[in-house]
Amino acid sequence: MSPVRIAILAPGLIGGSVALAATRTHPKAKIAIWTRHSQSVPAVRQHLPNAEIGTDPSLVRGSDLVILAAPPSALPTLIQSILPHLSPHTLVTDVSSIKLSVESSVAPLLQGQARWIGSHPMAGSEESGIQAARHDLFQKAPVILTPSSSTSADTLQDATSFWKSLGARVLSMSPAQHDSYVALISHLPHCIASTLVLAAGTSPLPLAGSGYRDTTRVAGGPSALWAEILLSNRTEILASLQTFHTSLTQLTSAIEKSDSAGLTHILEKAAHIRRNLPAP
Amino acid sequence: MSPVRIAILAPGLIGGSVALAATRTHPKAKIAIWTRHSQSVPAVRQHLPNAEIGTDPSLVRGSDLVILAAPPSALPTLIQSILPHLSPHTLVTDVSSIKLSVESSVAPLLQGQARWIGSHPMAGSEESGIQAARHDLFQKAPVILTPSSSTSADTLQDATSFWKSLGARVLSMSPAQHDSYVALISHLPHCIASTLVLAAGTSPLPLAGSGYRDTTRVAGGPSALWAEILLSNRTEILASLQTFHTSLTQLTSAIEKSDSAGLTHILEKAAHIRRNLPAP
Known part of the structure; x- marks a missing residue:
């Protein structure tokens, strides 16, 4: 138009x-x-x-x-x-x-x-x-x-x-499909970035390299707006947090058991997906 | 020298x-x-x-x-x-x-x-x-x-x-202090980035914007080397994963209860820390 x-x-x-x-x-x-x-x-x-x-x-x-x-x-x-x-x-x-x-x-x-x-x-x-x-x-x-x-x-x-x-x-x-996908690709990363910042706290910040900086960048966003977004998509975000929790339990368990092959397999599955993400 | x-x-x-x-x-x-x-x-x-x-x-x-x-x-x-x-x-x-x-x-x-x-x-x-x-x-x-x-x-x-x-x-x-800080500021972000990629999966990837890209960038790293690093710092990483888990439970609970003020407070605490991270 x-x-x-x-x-x-x-x-x-x-x-x-x-x-x-x-x-x-x-x-x-x-x-x-x-x-x-x-x-x-x-x-x-x-x-x-x-x-x-x-x-x-x-x-x-x-x-x-x-x-x-x-x-x-x-x-x-x-x-x-x-x-x-x-x-x-x-x-x-x-x-x-x-x-x-x-x-x-x-x-x-x-x-x-x-x-x-x-x-x-x-x-x-x-x-x-x-x-x-x-x-x-x-x-x-x-x-x-x-x-x-x-x-x-x-x-x-x-x-x-x-x-x-x-x-x-x-x-x-569809609006429903959108909310489900966006929960996983945008809202979940925001929740996780904020949680990472809180978990790491302030003491180790002088050591922060590009890994920490990139992984947590979005956590600096406007809090009230993000709270509104997250609560408006509450059902889908709770489902995505549950999915994340399941994956995190598997990774944690491989570290607990010192399962080197299992841990490498989990990290490689993630690396494969991430490396194949097309450039924007 | x-x-x-x-x-x-x-x-x-x-x-x-x-x-x-x-x-x-x-x-x-x-x-x-x-x-x-x-x-x-x-x-x-x-x-x-x-x-x-x-x-x-x-x-x-x-x-x-x-x-x-x-x-x-x-x-x-x-x-x-x-x-x-x-x-x-x-x-x-x-x-x-x-x-x-x-x-x-x-x-x-x-x-x-x-x-x-x-x-x-x-x-x-x-x-x-x-x-x-x-x-x-x-x-x-x-x-x-x-x-x-x-x-x-x-x-x-x-x-x-x-x-x-x-x-x-x-x-x-000291080496011990280093391992504890690095678990929080580098190894934990790596674990979480990999978990995020696995949780989001491949279906919503066409929607990926800069938030997903930055938050997950490190997950593309060499898997075998990272598995070795994570297992070598196993005790500290398990402690940092536990700290992360506690923070994530608080955030999840605020979303479950639709506690807008509580959720904004959590996000704002994280945003404050992240915004005050000095540029490299």
Whole structure:
């Protein structure tokens, strides 16, 4: 799609990066940014001098694309506020890292009012806010679209073409499949990185090399947002923690028994999977 | 110290990187490389054209510095073979990532034959072998020296000055303290990264973003070497796994109870520690 007006609601790391990327790839489109607090406007203007910036939800009017980049819990209220300014052809999507709960809270509100599809760009940083936004954040990043049975083919096509225009690798799956996979590939690693930091504590930190640094990097992320994400995907994350626990018990048992062959086999299985992960 | 002849025994990733770094920082010193198999000689020569390379342990003769870069289990036999060619003023050190067991297997063999101190450069890569060696591998990397009660001040001083000359940050502690800290900051992260890869499996890999990539990077390392390292530091690693397990149970319990405040508190404690880790 070639949007004429793109409205981005809440310019944090992800929303701000969408705005920066879209400014480059859709130079003819007007970028409109809604921010909750008027005191944020100057900072947003500094990063996006050509955007229309404001706190009134009516700025979404006339947009053919609306990106909801606020935290998942804020979406229903936000949608109620923009509803009068949408038209049935407007494509509305989000950037939440959980999809089943967003689908059930958002899709009914938009039904008949706009075209809706969930998006999850799997790009980020342990930093947050507009100051961490980057125009190339989505280059080669996976973006998962989560059509439901009521999503039309053109809605899926338009959302795919928009994210591809920002450089992303677009995948599509059901909201439930998304939540199960993301629990394993993103939420579980976050839980584990935080646990590692707490287990290692502060005493051995002067010895920290690149192994510790990389393995724990994501643990520096925003805690309140991550707590919200983890609790919203609670069932899938508890299942992934159980799977992790089973694997950890096997590895621990091989060390306890000084089972060199068994331990090497476990480490080699993991190394094989990790070495075959394609570069992004 | 300004060594005149530096012998490096086994030019893998670490030994090869010591050779490359020392070639630059000690241009007047002769670098002598011992490799177990004669078929490795051409590859080593390609990377180190000015070094003396051979399979005869007598090439250590005349060295004022000997770096043992073979795996820990190979060190006793290797030392037996070089013993006739050492002099009491020769400084011998290693690069093993475990220190208590190396200290007990190596120190008695060298007593009165050479000056000995254990070293552990905490630098590496998931790659291995001379082809992965880099002249800047030790720049800003922590190198831990592990003097014992019989280590003289000048031995500690000479080893410190050598590693500093390669760009390292040198720390000193007892072998036992080293093994306990390294279990937490290096061996535990390796166990956990491997477990994460196995728990996530292959199905969600197309969704992998930078979080998964960084958190699991070290799991691609050489399995047999890591199994040897983990089993050599078995007691400390089992203790660190127990500590990890306790922290993971707390985090899991907060998710089970949907305890948002408790979960945020746990994540924030970890984020605080991780954000305050100084850059290398």
